[in-house]
Amino acid sequence: MTLHLIKLCVGVDSVxxxxxxxxxxLARQRGAGLVPEDSHTTRMTPKRTEALLDGGSLYWVIRGQVLVRQRLLALEAVTGADGIGRCKLVLEPVLVRTVPQPRQPFQGWRYLEPKDAPADLGARTAGADDLPDALRAELAAIGLF
Structure with missing residues (x-):
């Protein structure tokens, strides 16, 4: 059964x-002769790896709203320069906008059940990609998304 992660996108103001x-x-990695890979490293390693890699995504909270997700491709154990073990979340470098969903701040990541995940922007929200994030969030708050 698919499971997702949700995390604050600290230091980013928009999709x-x-x-x-x-x-x-990715361009920096290509320039260094590396195979480009989009990833995010986190301190804690999720225990429910199989469910996360069964179609799961990382949902990003940007300025208090879930606005976008990226599909999880792999979870890899890595060790930092400080010798501390961490988890590298390997992500598909494609951003999929979602219907805005408000979220309070939290530390680290959390599991997100599919039933609680915001829907992708799709046919019923045609043209919404052209709207500013703040307006899209306000429309979602009053039930128009």
Missing amino acids: EELAAWIEED
Whole structure:
């Protein structure tokens, strides 16, 4: 059964800023002769790996709203320069916008059940990609998304 993760996207103010950061990082890796890989390293390793890799995504909270997700491709154990073990979340570098969903701040990541995950922006929200994130969030708050 599929399971997702949710995490705050600290230091990012918009989906566009996240997309630019990802593209810059992938370009840096290409320039260094590496195989480009979008990833995020976190301190704690999820225990429910099989469910996360069964179609799960990482949902990003940007400025208090879930706005976008990325499909999880792999979870890899890594050791930092400080000798501390961490988990590298390997992500598909494609951002899928979601219907905005408010979230309070929290530390680290949390599991997110599919029933609680916001829907992807799709046919019923056609044209919504052109709206500013703040307006899209307000429309979702009053039930128009």
